[in-house]
Amino acid sequence: MKKFTVLMCAILIAFVAFGSQVEIFSWWTGGGEEAGLLALIKLYNQLYPGVQVINATVAGGAGTNAKAVLKTRMLGGNPPDSFQVHAGMELSDTYVIPGKMEPITNYLKEWGMYDKFPEDIMKICSYEGEVYSIPVNVHRGNVVFYNTAIAKEIGMTTAPKTWKEFFGLLEKAQKAGYVAISLGDTGKWTATHLFENVMLSQFGPYKYNMLWTGDQTFNHVALTEAFEIMKKIVPYFNKDHAAGDWQDASRLIFEKKAFCNVMGDWAEGYFKEMGWTPGKEFGWFAVPETDVAFMIVSDTFGLPKGAPNKENALRWLKLVGSVEGQDLFNPLKGSIPARVDADKSKYDVYLQWAMADFSVKALSPSIAHGSAAPESFATMLNDILNRFVSDVNVNQAVKSVLEAAEEEGYLVK
Amino acid sequence: MHKKKKWLGFLIISPTLVVIGVFVYGFIGATVRASLSDWNSFRKLLSGEFVFSGLRNYERLFADWRFQTDMWNTLFFTVFFLFGCLLIGLILAALLDRNLKGGRIFQSIFLFPMALSLVVTGTVWRWFFAPGILPNDPAGVNVLLGQVGLKSLQWGWFTVTDTIGPFNLALVPVIIAAVWQLSGYTMAMYLAGLRAIPESMTEAARVDGASGWQIFWKVKWPFLKPITLSAMIILGHISLKIFDLVYSMTGSGPKNVTDMPSIYMFEKTFRSNRYAEGSAIAVIMLLMVAVVIIPYLVSTLRKSD
Amino acid sequence: MRKKYGNLGIYIVLLIFSFFFLLPIYMLLATSFKPLVEIGMGSMWLLPKQPSLEGFTDSIKRLSPNLLNSFLLVIPATIFSCILGSINGYIFSKIRFRGINLLFMCVLFGMFIPYQSVLFPLIQFLQEIKLYGTIWGLIITHVIYGLPITTLIFRNYYMEVPDEMLEAAGIDGAGLFKSYFLILFPLSIPGFVVAVIWQFTNIWNEFLFAVTITSDPKKQPITVALVNLAGSQMVQWNLQMAGAVVAAIPTLLVYIFLGKYFIRGLMSGSVKG
Numbered sequence A: 001m002k003k004f005t006v007l008m009c010a011i012l013i014a015f016v017a018f019g020s021q022v023e024i025f026s027w028w029t030g031g032g033e034e035a036g037l038l039a040l041i042k043l044y045n046q047l048y049p050g051v052q053v054i055n056a057t058v059a060g061g062a063g064t065n066a067k068a069v070l071k072t073r074m075l076g077g078n079p080p081d082s083f084q085v086h087a088g089m090e091l092s093d094t095y096v097i098p099g100k101m102e103p104i105t106n107y108l109k110e111w112g113m114y115d116k117f118p119e120d121i122m123k124i125c126s127y128e129g130e131v132y133s134i135p136v137n138v139h140r141g142n143v144v145f146y147n148t149a150i151a152k153e154i155g156m157t158t159a160p161k162t163w164k165e166f167f168g169l170l171e172k173a174q175k176a177g178y179v180a181i182s183l184g185d186t187g188k189w190t191a192t193h194l195f196e197n198v199m200l201s202q203f204g205p206y207k208y209n210m211l212w213t214g215d216q217t218f219n220h221v222a223l224t225e226a227f228e229i230m231k232k233i234v235p236y237f238n239k240d241h242a243a244g245d246w247q248d249a250s251r252l253i254f255e256k257k258a259f260c261n262v263m264g265d266w267a268e269g270y271f272k273e274m275g276w277t278p279g280k281e282f283g284w285f286a287v288p289e290t291d292v293a294f295m296i297v298s299d300t301f302g303l304p305k306g307a308p309n310k311e312n313a314l315r316w317l318k319l320v321g322s323v324e325g326q327d328l329f330n331p332l333k334g335s336i337p338a339r340v341d342a343d344k345s346k347y348d349v350y351l352q353w354a355m356a357d358f359s360v361k362a363l364s365p366s367i368a369h370g371s372a373a374p375e376s377f378a379t380m381l382n383d384i385l386n387r388f389v390s391d392v393n394v395n396q397a398v399k400s401v402l403e404a405a406e407e408e409g410y411l412v413k
Numbered sequence B: 001m002h003k004k005k006k007w008l009g010f011l012i013i014s015p016t017l018v019v020i021g022v023f024v025y026g027f028i029g030a031t032v033r034a035s036l037s038d039w040n041s042f043r044k045l046l047s048g049e050f051v052f053s054g055l056r057n058y059e060r061l062f063a064d065w066r067f068q069t070d071m072w073n074t075l076f077f078t079v080f081f082l083f084g085c086l087l088i089g090l091i092l093a094a095l096l097d098r099n100l101k102g103g104r105i106f107q108s109i110f111l112f113p114m115a116l117s118l119v120v121t122g123t124v125w126r127w128f129f130a131p132g133i134l135p136n137d138p139a140g141v142n143v144l145l146g147q148v149g150l151k152s153l154q155w156g157w158f159t160v161t162d163t164i165g166p167f168n169l170a171l172v173p174v175i176i177a178a179v180w181q182l183s184g185y186t187m188a189m190y191l192a193g194l195r196a197i198p199e200s201m202t203e204a205a206r207v208d209g210a211s212g213w214q215i216f217w218k219v220k221w222p223f224l225k226p227i228t229l230s231a232m233i234i235l236g237h238i239s240l241k242i243f244d245l246v247y248s249m250t251g252s253g254p255k256n257v258t259d260m261p262s263i264y265m266f267e268k269t270f271r272s273n274r275y276a277e278g279s280a281i282a283v284i285m286l287l288m289v290a291v292v293i294i295p296y297l298v299s300t301l302r303k304s305d
Numbered sequence C: 001m002r003k004k005y006g007n008l009g010i011y012i013v014l015l016i017f018s019f020f021f022l023l024p025i026y027m028l029l030a031t032s033f034k035p036l037v038e039i040g041m042g043s044m045w046l047l048p049k050q051p052s053l054e055g056f057t058d059s060i061k062r063l064s065p066n067l068l069n070s071f072l073l074v075i076p077a078t079i080f081s082c083i084l085g086s087i088n089g090y091i092f093s094k095i096r097f098r099g100i101n102l103l104f105m106c107v108l109f110g111m112f113i114p115y116q117s118v119l120f121p122l123i124q125f126l127q128e129i130k131l132y133g134t135i136w137g138l139i140i141t142h143v144i145y146g147l148p149i150t151t152l153i154f155r156n157y158y159m160e161v162p163d164e165m166l167e168a169a170g171i172d173g174a175g176l177f178k179s180y181f182l183i184l185f186p187l188s189i190p191g192f193v194v195a196v197i198w199q200f201t202n203i204w205n206e207f208l209f210a211v212t213i214t215s216d217p218k219k220q221p222i223t224v225a226l227v228n229l230a231g232s233q234m235v236q237w238n239l240q241m242a243g244a245v246v247a248a249i250p251t252l253l254v255y256i257f258l259g260k261y262f263i264r265g266l267m268s269g270s271v272k273g
Helices: A002-018 A031-047 A061-075 A089-096 A105-110 A119-124 A148-153 A163-175 A189-211 A221-236 A246-254 A266-273 A310-321 A323-333 A349-360 A375-391 A394-407 B003-035 B042-047 B056-062 B065-096 B103-115 B118-129 B140-147 B171-195 B199-207 B212-240 B244-249 B261-271 B275-304 C002-032 C054-094 C100-112 C115-128 C135-159 C163-171 C176-187 C189-205 C208-213 C222-228 C237-270
Strands: A020-026 A051-057 A082-086 A133-140 A143-147 A179-181 A258-263 A282-286 A293-302 A362-365
Touching: A020 A031, A020 A061, A020 A310, A031 A051, A031 A266, A031 A310, A031 A323, A061 A082, A061 B042, A061 B261, A061 C115, A061 C208, A082 A089, A082 A310, A089 A293, A089 A375, A089 B042, A105 A310, A119 A293, A119 A362, A133 A310, A133 A323, A133 A349, A143 A148, A143 A246, A143 A266, A148 A282, A163 A179, A163 A221, A163 A258, A179 A221, A189 A221, A189 A258, A189 A293, A189 A362, A189 A375, A221 A375, A221 A394, A246 A258, A246 A266, A258 A266, A282 A349, A293 A310, A310 A323, A375 A394, A375 B261, B003 B275, B003 C054, B003 C100, B003 C115, B003 C135, B003 C176, B056 B065, B056 B275, B065 B103, B065 B171, B065 B212, B065 B261, B065 C002, B103 B171, B103 C002, B103 C237, B118 B140, B118 B171, B118 B244, B118 C002, B118 C222, B118 C237, B171 B212, B171 B244, B171 C002, B171 C237, B199 B212, B212 B275, B244 B261, B261 B275, B261 C115, B275 C100, B275 C115, C002 C237, C054 C100, C054 C135, C054 C176, C054 C189, C054 C222, C054 C237, C100 C135, C115 C135, C115 C208, C135 C189, C135 C208, C163 C176, C189 C222, C189 C237, C208 C222, C222 C237
Parallel strands: A020 A051, A020 A082, A179 A258, A293 A362
Antiparallel strands: A082 A293, A133 A293, A143 A258, A143 A282
């Protein structure tokens, strides 16, 4: 009890001494992402030494716990000063539409940042013409990572451009005794992650993006074709895919048991952590027939209404949106900056490839990672895919997707 | 008894009653109310405006194949988990009830899993039963089976979608993990019960020429019956709302073979923002628990009067 | 002679059971001593090739502040809930008035609610009373939701104490409080052991309330910090498993030191429903 009193006093004294503070809420608790966050906080402390940064983190389940905590706090009118959220609908549907967020368009303009981000990503971060969050990093979702040794064995010379070529390679890999494509779908979202890329390949980025604005109907042959392709992929999975997560799936590639997998480029960070050099032991290419597009997975920070320390929160947003902040955070996290004017030399060969594509390709929002559709739609799609991977019933799956889309108010006619 | 004493007694427990009234019944009330609302998006929930929508959330759930699977899973999980814990607990207690040398060490080993957090043991068990890529590249327990020449027992464990009737076989490893975690506790309860049996009674039976088996059933078992019942209640309520273990071990599994209502509820409420439907699941879980618990509570309290 | 062989058989059966009980523990320990590169689902039974203490040193460094938080949480929460449970148990077992059993049933039912369902109202309540995000908020939560079980344990325990003992004290002029403190309380040690073990382990290992009520890492108890060791994307399993071992030590010590009394406590009546 005495210790507790001492602790409380210490905290009180800290408050009095520093006077002001800022609470930053995220689910970055480990590995490179934590290192990146801590570096940002350190920079913030240097710039604003009078402000105490509360690094509020809730880990586990790819942000699931954090989102639950954030929701209860927002509901209780007790928001943090700024919080991490995936760009797009995850923010808009949950917090912007209910009027819980401050628009930050004017601040961005004032700081001269508004035109430093690609237009497409600003669109994803906006709702009804106002920007609500600043993207701090970008991951690419439509990437196939593969084991170069196996690729050599099965005679892969160039990256497959079409599904037909890709299936040819999968067949060869399987014949050679390898798992052709690895998956770890304990957490369900990995199957959705794969499927949304197949969807992107069939709709094309133009139509795919219009699905979410209500200008393109889901009731299109491309949806059925996407499930047909998915059906062809399923037999090439490792049989134990339900036992692992994406990390286990990547591990299979590392152990030379699997030829490739479709994952966001955090997998690149994993391979590097395991001691591999990009381009040497592992290679990558865009998911077949999606080369024209860049599936965006982006973390952003926003400004909740009623943030207790708004001034300090704005300083934080300004920092994460700056070139300096982005070039500090992203090399540590293993992602690319959302700004187009960042310093390319700070990034490895893979990330440079992603950066080059980021500035020229069509940007498409991810469903699995919260950008394209509300969380309820993503969850329903998770369930549909989870079922589909076991029973490969195309008609049933198409029907379920249409029902889910109708429920969310998307075009299905 | 003096009237004053009764009033004083009531006064002493009244803070507890108030607190339980608010934190249990008040909150249950709020949940029931939410389950009858249309709060199926964060916006509607935030607005706080209550629109009565009857039993629509419940209807949706019962038409939902995932929820149907969940109900079957809970049922089978509970039955086998209870049976496993009671059986193993009883066997271990019977073995340890002889004051063997080193008995305390065994006792500690069997109690040990209870000290670990379910979040951690879930992960360990996931690895344990991860099947690997059969037949050439087994993992986990399949490696061990292969090494001791039981290759035929190698199996996909919690990744299989095979069923016997409505029973998902993938639940088997989850049940094993849960039994591992809590059979030590049943053992402790049974052990306490066995040690409370007066030596003279078993001695008398022995003198009458009863076999060890007969002594157990005729003399000891009647003492253990009430313990079995309370163990069933404690284990039963754990299993009906089990979350941490399954969530960290298998998640929902392929085709929801290891899904539980608590997991679905967590997803509905906190991922899909379907607060009203999540609340409806909570209410159904509560009703399931109530169906099991209330008759038991009533009967034991009658007895003690 | 026969008895000796009989015991041998029992030992063999017990050893077989122990083997199965310890298998997962072996995996936990083996993994915690491995460097990250050696960890994979296929190699989990192997002993570490290059044993490293990295997992332990790292996790201890990162978990030790939260270890303190957990003690600050668990100790008061356990003490309060046990004392309150004991007092409640006394009233519910020894005072008779109309409807008291019904009231007891209502209290007891609180033990069975799925906690996810009370999360939203609970957090709103804690925010109202300004205890959200604090260890005290967590303590209050655990004390309240621990009341049904501790009340049950003590009630059953006190049912075994003959009423005559209390009545005798009553004749000597002892009031309600006196007879509790002079007669029941000194007899309560085994009951306390059971309640303390139960509460200590449950609160120590509890995750759901801990993660939702505290979001400042400086205030989070160890279970949350343990999950926090893993990032949202990559998990260093050696760190995680070593952390799990570290986090389990206090509860293990409780079992080792109080384990003997645990069975004795269960024996003294508290196992009966």
